[in-house]
Amino acid sequence: MAEPLLQFFSLMDAQGGVIVKEPPKFDLDLYVQNYRGRTRFDRLFLIARCSVPLCIDALKAAIAEAKKGRDTQQYREAVECLRVASPHDPDAIFDQQWLDATDKVNRVELNRLSVELKAYKNNLVKESIRMGNEDIGRHLESTGDLHGAAESYAKMRPDISTPKQIIDVAKHLVRVSALKQDWGMILAHVAKLVGGHSSEDEKVLHGYIKIVQGIACLGQERYEDAAFSFLDVDPTVPATVYNEIASPNDIAVYGGLLALATLEREALEKLFLGSPTFRTFLELEPHIRRAITLFVNGRYSACIAAIEAYRADYLLDIYLQKHVPKIFAKIRSKCIVQYLIPFSCVKLDTMNAAFGTPDHPVEEELIAMIKEGVLQARIDAIDRLLITVSASPRSKLQASALETAQKYERQAIDKLRLLGLASADLELKGRKGPGPAAGISLPSMGDMGLIEDSIMA
Amino acid sequence: MDHCAAVLLLFPESFSNDLPDPEYHKAARQHVQKVENLSKDGLLAKFAPQLLPQIDPAVNSISFLALLLESLSDRSTKKIDAILPHLVRFLMTFDARQIRYAGTQMSNLLSAFADFERAPMINDVWEHTINPSMAGSLTLWQASLVVDLLATALLRIDPTGSVLTAHHLTLVRLAYTSNNIEPALPVLEKTIVFYPGAKPTLAPKFLCDMAVHPTAYITPETGLGSKVTPSTVLKYDALRALCFIQRRSWQQAFDSLQRVITHPAGPGVCSNIMADSFQKWQLVGLLLNGKAPSLPPSVSVSAQNIYLTTGKAYIAISQAFESNTATALIQEYGRYTQDEWVADGNLGLIKTVLSHYQRWKIADLRHIYTKISLEQIRALTQSAETGASLGSEQQVLDLVQDMIATGMLKGEVIPAVADGSKPAHLVFHSLTEELSSAAFSAEMADTAQRIAALAPLVETLSERLETSREYVRHMARDAARFKDKSAGLGSGSHPFEAQVDDEDLMIGLSTTR
Numbered sequence: 011m012a013e014p015l016l017q018f019f020s021l022m023d024a025q026g027g028v029i030v031k032e033p034p035k036f037d038l039d040l041y042v043q044n045y046r047g048r049t050r051f052d053r054l055f056l057i058a059r060c061s062v063p064l065c066i067d068a069l070k071a072a073i074a075e076a077k078k079g080r081d082t083q084q085y086r087e088a089v090e091c092l093r094v095a096s097p098h099d100p101d102a103i104f105d106q107q108w109l110d111a112t113d114k115v116n117r118v119e120l121n122r123l124s125v126e127l128k129a130y131k132n133n134l135v136k137e138s139i140r141m142g143n144e145d146i147g148r149h150l151e152s153t154g155d156l157h158g159a160a161e162s163y164a165k166m167r168p169d170i171s172t173p174k175q176i177i178d179v180a181k182h183l184v185r186v187s188a189l190k191q192d193w194g195m196i197l198a199h200v201a202k203l204v205g206g207h208s209s210e211d212e213k214v215l216h217g218y219i220k221i222v223q224g225i226a227c228l229g230q231e232r233y234e235d236a237a238f239s240f241l242d243v244d245p246t247v248p249a250t251v252y253n254e255i256a257s258p259n260d261i262a263v264y265g266g267l268l269a270l271a272t273l274e275r276e277a278l279e280k281l282f283l284g285s286p287t288f289r290t291f292l293e294l295e296p297h298i299r300r301a302i303t304l305f306v307n308g309r310y311s312a313c314i315a316a317i318e319a320y321r322a323d324y325l326l327d328i329y330l331q332k333h334v335p336k337i338f339a340k341i342r343s344k345c346i347v348q349y350l351i352p353f354s355c356v357k358l359d360t361m362n363a364a365f366g367t368p369d370h371p372v373e374e375e376l377i378a379m380i381k382e383g384v385l386q387a388r389i390d391a392i393d394r395l396l397i398t399v400s401a402s403p404r405s406k407l408q409a410s411a412l413e414t415a416q417k418y419e420r421q422a423i424d425k426l427r428l429l430g431l432a433s434a435d436l437e438l439k440g441r442k443g444p445g446p447a448a449g450i451s452l453p454s455m456g457d458m459g460l461i462e463d464s465i466m467a
Numbered sequence: 468m469d470h471c472a473a474v475l476l477l478f479p480e481s482f483s484n485d486l487p488d489p490e491y492h493k494a495a496r497q498h499v500q501k502v503e504n505l506s507k508d509g510l511l512a513k514f515a516p517q518l519l520p521q522i523d524p525a526v527n528s529i530s531f532l533a534l535l536l537e538s539l540s541d542r543s544t545k546k547i548d549a550i551l552p553h554l555v556r557f558l559m560t561f562d563a564r565q566i567r568y569a570g571t572q573m574s575n576l577l578s579a580f581a582d583f584e585r586a587p588m589i590n591d592v593w594e595h596t597i598n599p600s601m602a603g604s605l606t607l608w609q610a611s612l613v614v615d616l617l618a619t620a621l622l623r624i625d626p627t628g629s630v631l632t633a634h635h636l637t638l639v640r641l642a643y644t645s646n647n648i649e650p651a652l653p654v655l656e657k658t659i660v661f662y663p664g665a666k667p668t669l670a671p672k673f674l675c676d677m678a679v680h681p682t683a684y685i686t687p688e689t690g691l692g693s694k695v696t697p698s699t700v701l702k703y704d705a706l707r708a709l710c711f712i713q714r715r716s717w718q719q720a721f722d723s724l725q726r727v728i729t730h731p732a733g734p735g736v737c738s739n740i741m742a743d744s745f746q747k748w749q750l751v752g753l754l755l756n757g758k759a760p761s762l763p764p765s766v767s768v769s770a771q772n773i774y775l776t777t778g779k780a781y782i783a784i785s786q787a788f789e790s791n792t793a794t795a796l797i798q799e800y801g802r803y804t805q806d807e808w809v810a811d812g813n814l815g816l817i818k819t820v821l822s823h824y825q826r827w828k829i830a831d832l833r834h835i836y837t838k839i840s841l842e843q844i845r846a847l848t849q850s851a852e853t854g855a856s857l858g859s860e861q862q863v864l865d866l867v868q869d870m871i872a873t874g875m876l877k878g879e880v881i882p883a884v885a886d887g888s889k890p891a892h893l894v895f896h897s898l899t900e901e902l903s904s905a906a907f908s909a910e911m912a913d914t915a916q917r918i919a920a921l922a923p924l925v926e927t928l929s930e931r932l933e934t935s936r937e938y939v940r941h942m943a944r945d946a947a948r949f950k951d952k953s954a955g956l957g958s959g960s961h962p963f964e965a966q967v968d969d970e971d972l973m974i975g976l977s978t979t980r
Contacts, residue, residue, distance in 0.1 A: 380835050392838040392892050405901040412907075415914040422921055424729070426660040428765070429928050431731055433935065434662035436697045438732035 015065060018095035022059055028331055032322040033063040038071065044257035046250070048151070048189055049328070051075045051084055057326045058091060064326075066096050073101050081154035082112050116153050123149055140169035147182060160186045177203060177215060184222050188255050193229035196222055217247030221256055225329055228264060233337065234272040240265030241281060245290035256329075262291035264330065266298035267317070270305060271340035275348065279306045310345035311364045317341065343379050346372075350387065350398055358394040468514045474501050475522060475530035479565070492673040495529070495568040502533045511537040519553045525560035529569050532557065536572055539579050554580065558616045563623045567674040571690030573624070574634070581617060581637045610645035614638065618654045624691060625681040628657025629924065632685060632692040635659075636699050639706040648710045655707050656719070660924055662700065663692030665931060680927045701727055701740040708747065712816065717755040724748040728774070729765045737773040743812070745774040749781040750816045757827035759785035784817070788824060793849040796824055800851075824851035829867065830876055833895040840890040841867070841880070860891065867893055 019029055038057070042050055051072055058068035069092045076085035086109075092102045127142035147162035163182040170176055180203045187195040200219050224239030240261050249258050256264075269282050282288055282302055292299040297316055304313035317338070324330045330337075346365060350356060358373060366372035376396060379385040387398045431437065478498035479491075486494065505511050511518075515538045524531040535557060538550045558580070566573050617638045622628060635654065642651035661682045671683040685692035704726045711720035727744040752760030759782070762771060775782065780803060787795035800821060808814040828848040832839060841863045845856050857863050870876040877896040883889060902910070932938055 377835055388837040388895075389835060390838045391836055391840060391843055392889055397837055402901060408902055408907050412910060412914070415911060415918070419914060419918050419921070422918065422925075423658055423660065424765070426921065426924055426928060427658075427726065428729075428731060429932065430660045430662055430665065431700070433928070433931055434665040434695070436662055436695070436700055436731075438697050438730065438736045438738060440733055440736045 012096075014097055015062070015095050018065065018091065019062060021094065028060050028325055030061045030322045030325045031063075034061060034323045034326055035320060036323060038064055038067055042071065042075075044249070044259065045253050047185070047254040048079075048081075049254055051079070051081075051088075052189065053328050055084075055088060055091075056328050056331070058088070058095075060331070061322070061326055066092070066099070069095060070099070070101050077105070077108065080112055080116055080152050082109050082116070083154045085109065116149075119149055120146070120153075136169040136171065140166045140171075140175065143169075144178075144182070151182075151186060156186050156190050160190075174211075177211075181218070185254055188222065188225065191229060193226040196226040196229075200226070213244060214247050214251055216242075217244045218251050221252050221261060224261075224264060225256060228268065228329060228333065231333065231336070233268045233333075233340070237265055237268035237272055240268070240291075241285060241288050243287070243291070245287055258291055259294045260327070260329075262288075262295040262298055263324070263327070266292065266295065266302055267324070267330075267337055267341075270302060270313075270317070271337045271344070275306055278302055305345070305348075308348070310349050314342060314345055314365065342375065343384050346376070346379065347385055350385070350396070354398050354400070356396045356398075358389070358396055361396055468517065471505060471510045471514050472518060472521065474505055475518065475534070476527060477501070478529065479526070488673040488676050491675045495565060495675060498529055499568050502530055506533060506537060512540065516549065519550070524553070524557040525562060528557075528562040528565040532561070532566070532569055532572050532576060536576060536579075539576070555612075555616060558620045561620070561623065563626075564675050564677065566624065567684045567689060567691065569690075570684070570692075574632075574690050574693070577617065577620060577634050578637070581613065581634070581641060610641065611647040611650055614642045614645070614647045615650035617641070618651050621654050625685055627681055628654060629659055630661040630663060630681050630685045630692060631659045631695055631700060631703060632663060633695060633699060636703045636706070639703055639710060643706050643710050643713070646713070648714055651710070655710055659703075661927075662695055663687060664694035680923060682927055682931075697730070698738070698740075701730055701738055701744075704730075705740050705744050708744065708751075712747070712751065717751055721748065721751045721755050721760070724751060725763065728770070729763055731765075732767050732770050734767070735769045737770045741770060742773055742777045745778045746781045746811060746813060747816060749778060749785050750813065750820050753785055753788050753820050753827075754823055757830060758789055781813075784820065788820065788827075791828070793824060793851040793854050796821065796851045797854050821851040825849065825857075825866070826870055826875060829870065833876070833878070836895060838892050838894050840892040842890060844893065864891070 023029055038054075042054060045053060054068050054072035054075055058065050058072055061068065069088055072088040073085065073092065076088055086104075089102060089104055092099055096102060123142065123146045127139065127146060130138035130142045143162050143165045147159045147166070150156075150162060151159035160183060163179060163186065166175075166179045166182075170179065180199050183199045184196050187193075187199060200222055203215065203219055220239045220242045224236045224243075227233075227236035227239060243261055243265075245258070265288060266282065269278055273281070282292075283299070283306065292302075297320055301313050301316040304310075304316060321334065321338070324334050342365065346361075349364065361372045361376070364372075365375070373389070376385065376387070376389060380387060380389070386400075387396050389396055478494055502511075511534055515534045519531070519534050519538070522531050522534065531553075535550065535554060538553075554576075617634065621632070621634055621638065638651055638654060642648050642655070648655070663682075663686050665682070670686075670688065671679045674684050674689065687694050704723050708720045708723035708727070711717075711723060724744045724747055728741055728748055730738075730741060732738075732741070748760065752758075762774070766774070780799070783799045783802075784796065787799045790796070800817065805814060808817055825848050829844055832844065832847065841860045844867070845860060845863045849856050857866070864880060867876065867878075867880055871878060871880070878894055879896075880891065880893050881889075883891040
């Protein structure tokens with residue numbers, strides 16, 4: 011690695027960022043073409059900061075992207091990064107002229123829009139006020155003031171007159187919330203979109219809603235909900251409807267991975283592989299389809315290998331990055347559990363061959379799974395075996411019967427005691443009348459003249 | 468004196484015990500009255516020393532009790548010395564049925580007796596009359612004698628041990644402060660569910676009826692039980708818990724502390740005893756189950772808030788106990804100085820928690836392993852006293868064997884094989900043991916029996932509640948409402964309780980009938 015690049019990534023590492031050394035399987039240009047709007051810059055910038063092989067290319071693309079827009083802050087950040095990563099690159103020099111000009115244009119434009127909005131407000135024409143707010147929102151969004159943009163878009167609401175405008179406002183707000191990664195707000199805005207639209211619109215809107223809901227649930231770690239949201243997306247919805255947030259390929263990857271992490275074999279086969287709609291998405295990402303098929307067919311180590319091969323890609327995804335370790339761990343533990351079902355006892359070496367790597371023996375993972383209760387098994391560390399525990403229904407029943415009986419007895423005595431206290435009027439009561447508030451009103455154990463607890467005596 | 472003796476020996480006559488309840492009741496009442504008259508005349512005080520040896524406390528309990536009380540009124544050392552053997556004899560053998568008629572006197576005697584522990588005079592008596600071999604360790608024995616006799620007397624009065632009296636508190640305080648818990652255990656281990664002074668009082672027709680529950684005769688009216696305060700109840704359970712902690716009976720200590728922290732309290736009210744008990748409850752919970760206990764739902768919200776504030780350090784200890792390394796626990800312990808733990812009265816307990824940490828971590832390994840080498844145990848677990856793993860395999864072996872011996876761990880240690888193929892290791896026994904049919908049904912029957920034994924208590928309580936003023940008022944109101952409702956429906960009017968299907972502002976109510 012070149013010296014400046016090394017310096018750049020040690021800086022990123024110090025900031026707690028994810029660093030991906032393996033080259034991803036996608037082509038950067040083709041990848042970015044799938045998207046529209048600010049998300050293009052955000053995605054490029056994330057790849058630049060995380061992927062060692064793509065760093066310079068992505069930074070240059072990000073700088074070009076920023077220069078196409080009006081957000082000078084984006085440009086500054088990207089150039090700053092490039093100056094560290096590759097100081098001699100021609101793009102690493104600030105285009106001060108462009109910066110000044112754009113800043114000035116932005117100021118003038120904001121001023122103009124504000125004056126216009128004021129005039130509309132004086133005229134009391136609702137439609138104009140709505141459009142004025144929308145213009146300011148768009149302007150602020152393009153210059154990077156996401157908070158201000160959200161505020162302006164929200165101000166459109168009182169002046170809405172048609173259902174389509176409701177959808178527009180919600181879409182603006184969802185987009186800004188997605189850029190801010192504010193998942194709760196996305197769900198709140200989407201909730202206002204349901205119902206009351208013509209059937210054609212409804213279909214398109216439904217697809218849009220399901221996608222953003224899925225992404226918001228993913229952000230909130232509600233993986234199963236997210237998987238079902240993605241499953242519901244209609245493939246005929248044109249990508250232009252949602253490509254400011256995600257691409258059709260993303261839907262296949264998110265949906266497929268989350269389904270692998272959360273659903274059982276039967277459900278995966280029936281709902282995902284068997285679904286005519288989701289199949290269309292899966293065709294875009296054949297490796298996900300292969301992984302699901304392998305899982306369903308019981309070839310667990312091959313399934314893990316299939317998704318592991320794409321780990322670098324997933325780590326460079328703006329929404330997936332944070333969740334990759336968790337989702338992969340879930341898929342792995344599901345594979346291990348499924349693998350063990352036909353056996354009562356498996357050699358740890360066999361388990362290692364199937365799931366472990368020389369650096370990460372599977373034993374620690376098994377221990378963690380047993381502790382969490384995911385795996386019903388015990389380890390024999392002497393003979394190196396993993397023994398599955400099949401609780402006999404008889405002893406289970408006995409234990410639960412005895413426990414219930416004892417619990418009943420305890421509760422009965424406790425109820426009797428409480429009734430006894432109530433009937434003898436022994437409830438603690440607060441002091442009446444003025445004075446310090448009721449509260450601690452009896453002497454403490456210390457005041458009772460007790461000797462120090464002499465348990466060790 | 469002969470007259471006096473004649474009166475005192477009059478009841479019960481040899482056949483009295485076979486008398487039907489009404490007659491016995493009448494005779495006992497009369498006798499109490501007669502004895503009182505003698506006492507008023509000053510005859511009892513005069514002849515007590517001569518009369519006491521002649522009367523059998525097991526037979527003429529009321530008379531004997533009166534004589535004792537008269538003798539005790541003069542508290543000169545010499546006199547008391549002479550009385551003590553009689554007192555002991557009485558407390559061990561008195562007739563519980565007769566004593567119901569002399570409740571106040573009995574109560575006075577017990578209070579006076581409990582005071583003896585503080586007086587030095589009992590020494591000689593004990594030394595010479597009861598157990599001559601024990602001379603030399605008298606201070607220890609005098610308290611243990613008092614505790615033992617008090618416990619015996621309380622159980623003779625109330626064999627079920629389910630009614631709390633002020634003497635219970637005296638007993639437990641004495642037992643704990645003098646470290647004589649063992650003799651008090653028969654009383655302490657009983658579960659208290661009744662408290663004297665409950666309204667309404669259910670006076671039995673005849674106090675001598677042997678079938679009535681102790682709640683019927685241990686009442687402020689008979690004098691055997693005075694009305695207790697919430698503070699007495701809390702103190703009793705808290706002290707009882709301290710006794711069990713001292714004996715390391717964690718389950719019983721935990722249950723007692725839980726009784727204190729779940730004591731019903733009005734909004735915004737909590738007692739210091741409850742807050743202190745919460746701290747101990749947390750620690751005892753750790754010792755009992757190896758994990759932080761969760762608050763029972765019956766704790767009021769305001770008490771909960773107070774517990775969470777005053778017991779913050781202890782909750783932190785509980786959470787740290789659950790982590791896999793001892794560092795967090797040691798850190799939480801170190802947050803407060805030794806003096807601060809002493810001020811809470813919990814230093815001993817918390818040190819025990821620290822020493823039990825590693826035991827629980829070893830015991831928890833049974834959920835993960837079936838067999839594990841001692842060396843692995845050494846590497847995986849840490850002592851919370853030193854913050855490090857144990858020094859050698861031998862120390863692990865000692866610890867594990869101690870755990871197996873105390874029953875904390877079910878398993879066995881297999882020594883290393885000589886050729887080195889297998890190291891010394893611990894084999895955990897199965898967690899769920901399947902019981903044989905017979906053993907299982909025996910255990911179930913045992914529990915069922917214990918639950919069935921609660922039936923009389925439930926009956927007593929329900930009888931009391933059914934006659935309580937609030938309940939009767941509620942029933943009367945209910946009946947009146949029902950009557951109103953049926954009358955209203957019959958007359959075709961719109962009673963307010965009638966089911967309203969729909970309310971239209973233009974038309975009014977519409978109902979279905």
